[in-house]
Amino acid sequence: MKNVMIENREDAEKVLLVIINFKKGKARWNVDEDLNEMRELIVACGGEVVEQVVYPVAKPTAGYLISESRVKDIADLCRAKTIDTVIFSHDLKGSQQRNLEDVIKTKIIDRTQLILDIFAKHASSKEGKMQVELAQLEYLLPRLVGKGIELSRLGGGIGTLGPGETKLEVDRRRISQRIVKLKRNLNEVASQRALKRKQRKNKGVPAFSLVGYTNAGKSTLLNALTQAGQVTRNGLFTTLDSLSRQLVLPNHQRIVLSDTVGFMHDLPHHLIEAFHATLEDVREADILLHVMDVSHPYFRHLRESVEEVLKELESFDKVTILVINKIDKLEDREWLKGFQKGFDHAVCISAKTGENIPGLLEKISEMLSSLIVEIDVEIPITRMDLVSLAHEEGEVYSVKYYAKTINIRAAVPKCVAGRFYK
Template sequence: MFFDRPESGELSVLVHLELPLPIEQNDSREFEELVLSAGGDPVAMITGSRPAPSAKYFVGTGKLDELLSAVREHEAQIVIFNHELSPSQERNLEQALECRVLDRTGLILDIFAQRARTHEGKLQVELAQLKHMSTRLIRGWTHLERQKGGIGMRGPGETQLETDRRLLRARIKAIGKRLDKVRKQREQGRRSRLRADIPTVSLVGYTNAGKSTLFNAVTDSDVYAEDQLFATLDPTMRRISVPDLGATIMADTVGFISNLPHRLVEAFRATLEEAASADLLLHLIDAADDERARNIEQVNEVLEEIGAHTLPQLLVYNKIDLLQEMAPRLDRDDQGRPIAVWLSARKLAETGEGRDLLEAAIAELLTENVVHQNIILATDEGSLRARLFRQNAVQNERYLADGRCELEIRLPESDLRRILSAESLTLEDLTLNDQFGVDGQQIAS
């Protein structure tokens, strides 16, 4: 029902009004990109300004006549508003314009329905659509607002509208239960990673900032990545190995957008919890976007809404290949901590340019002490050797004349302590070579 798509783009008339503050303002350029992402074919953009939305039509009567003329001139199939419409406004507009009318929330929901690939993603989209539809049911059933009649159908009964509302409530409840199960499964996975002491890095950012392109470049994956809004909907997680850090989980999440409807945030809470529970957020920013400061603010607002605003953040300014003579670089604060990395995800995928800066910043923010030294293992300590190899902590290995094994290891101190604890050992139990590290000491970076 929700995932059947027309074969060709629908002719669309767009409506964007400038309204006074404190009403949220939406970007008209971004609105047009949303329509294109949904598969619409914009044939006209109706703009204007009002001191306040009209209660009946949202627009005034003069603008309504202009809209009707545009619909008839272009034989448009749908009128899309860059604003939130009430159910009554939507019904009144459809009656006056004699075509379908969609608001900003409905448009974003339609895009999400197209992008959903996994069972979980489709459930989340359907939940959001059902909640949105529940307030608009009467539009399709105005001819059935009487109780059913006929032999065997008389009596109190219920109207068709009441029946549909009851069925919707039951479906919403069923989907909610299934998503609660998904949430519990994700929580179990997070607890497992916590027990294994594997840090999680989540990619967040405004839609079309290049998160999936960077994710594919770093993890050697093939997640769907296109130059369009909301190309990624379903979360994807991959295990990577970061120098000086070891095994790490990287998560690619759905992009954010200005004035993201609350019902979408609620429906996708199970997905967004991956970001809220991460050890580090990589906040990806389109460096070439003129609205990047506004986009950063919008992402931070959504992060605050899901309770992730207190997590450590590393700003990653992407698409520097679109800027003149811009080379990858790492910015630090007054205390020397990494705060921003400038790179091109596309070039990183092609040549690896900028990968070292990104990985160094991630490792530095996620580890306080990195142990780099040579240790000597006895012939009966093969289990410890195997654990160190599984952690990708061994840089070099050589065997001594007496059969013992010398390993050059580099890994976070917390990981080394965890591995030694599993072997009932401590740092003091290690046999160290006289020459280890860079200057003969444990190195903290």
């Protein structure tokens, strides 16, 4: 067993971190990456990693995930170090979690629960809170089987935020009813958002969405481009809600730019589902700005993880600008040029210092042209509104009036072109 003493903070919940290193199938993420990320997640939850152990697991056991002798080692360690909580880097089945708690006699938390906890801590809007509660209840429901009603026995701290004790103490039926209600409320929110997007689309304003790994600098970039005043912080999952702002480009074109929740590798499926309304901005965007923290030691893996989430959101094939961010943190930039060349559309910037923001704006304008189409249409003479639309949103080459029709030749945004052909 490899034990490492780490840090000391008086009031924080004392955590033993258990990294499960599967011998097969988890080739991409190495132990160090898991360790770093789990530690960041625990810090974001207000915990202090007092000890960490790494267990290679060839074949997970049904009862505890790890072998019984390892469980006893953990129990001894917890007693010796007065550990409050043991956090596993891998998800546990409800039965495994209960069995581990019975032997180790501390709270046992898995990665999904940890992430849900951070979301619960950071949710501030009504919609954000509903989405987190839905994800938490969906996580909880299958774990209630045969468990009775003792879910609150473990007291406060990590893994107990969110729905709260009183809600946890209701039975399965009431939780199911609550899930139905939350889904209904969130569907209403989703339709309101859809309406807003439709109005915007009708106006022909192209939509750009900032996506990327959590902590990549998406909100910092939104602020740099639009003075949105979005909260930014060095930590995981700072932004949970979508925020859209209009941006007028140097050539006077207008776009809408949206910031949204950050991604992470192996994001719990419940979470993606529950954040459907928020993530709809990504699905509906015309162009994505994939913000990547190039100073992160594992940025290549993080980029791949973002692409996996985009696939899950059916948005992977959208036109995407790779925004290579935090270049101010690099000591050596020589290799960047070669790296950048590997992508169709990539720009190196620092959202924090403002370096090469003009280059990014230029790229955005250039990409906008891919959203413009030329039209040459006959419309009824009564449809003067379409003539106005062409003038407002596009570049009009000619307008010719006939007895019953008008001929318009113009270049207009793709998203409004269809209206001329109805």
